[in-house]
Amino acid sequence: MRALLLQTARTGATVNHMVQYIEARLDASFAALSDATRRGVLAQLGCADASITDLADKFRMTLTGMKKHVGVLERAGLVTTEKVGRVRTCKLGPRRLEEEVMWIERYRQLWDARFDELDQVVEELKRKERVNERRKK
């Protein structure tokens, strides 16, 4: 029994760790996506790999500014970079935004259900109003 309790506690801790890990990833990726330049960089790398210098030119930005943006994207797993000689090349990272889409999809289901509920409340109120008016006549 004690072993079972211990195992359950461990499984609970593992699930907790996993949830925290996913939440931290969602924090990082949504923050990475919250900037028009960073979204532009992702779209650009979706067409072709590019060096930091190319990207800085393209988005009319200083090298330092672009390095910061690429750093944010890299930490979120959305971009990977590789330095060959003096050139750092950026390419799309391993993350396909699966968890982000799953989160938004779940939210939209809640949203739809919530607004359907409100529609029903409004319909019910309208129905009662019609009944009351008929009674007054």
Add this chain to the structure above:
Amino acid sequence: MRALLLQTARTGATVNHMVQYIEARLDASFAALSDATRRGVLAQLGCADASITDLADKFRMTLTGMKKHVGVLERAGLVTTEKVGRVRTCKLGPRRLEEEVMWIERYRQLWDARFDELDQVVEELKRKERVNERRKK
């Protein structure tokens, strides 16, 4: 001709304004989603409306802290609030995250195409290697 040029310039300006408007909305909504508490608040309001006090209790947070989070969600159009007497009730806002899903979907298409391309390059390299090895024999 001058009128046409003027109109084209105007249409261009309108399109530019629209793009800027959508980009600003994406900035705001992705930033709003980049915090686990704010995502939790949205999920909570997807089940039932709640006052700021309820939400502060639920997420073990000060009223001031929760007001800030709700403010961020409200400015992104994800939450609306209404004050009746001394209680401010929060409910889901009008935005269903359509543009955010569209952005992510477009990104995933690019991502898929980009990785398919890389797969083809790897396949081509493997094929050449096999041909070279056969020649050596």
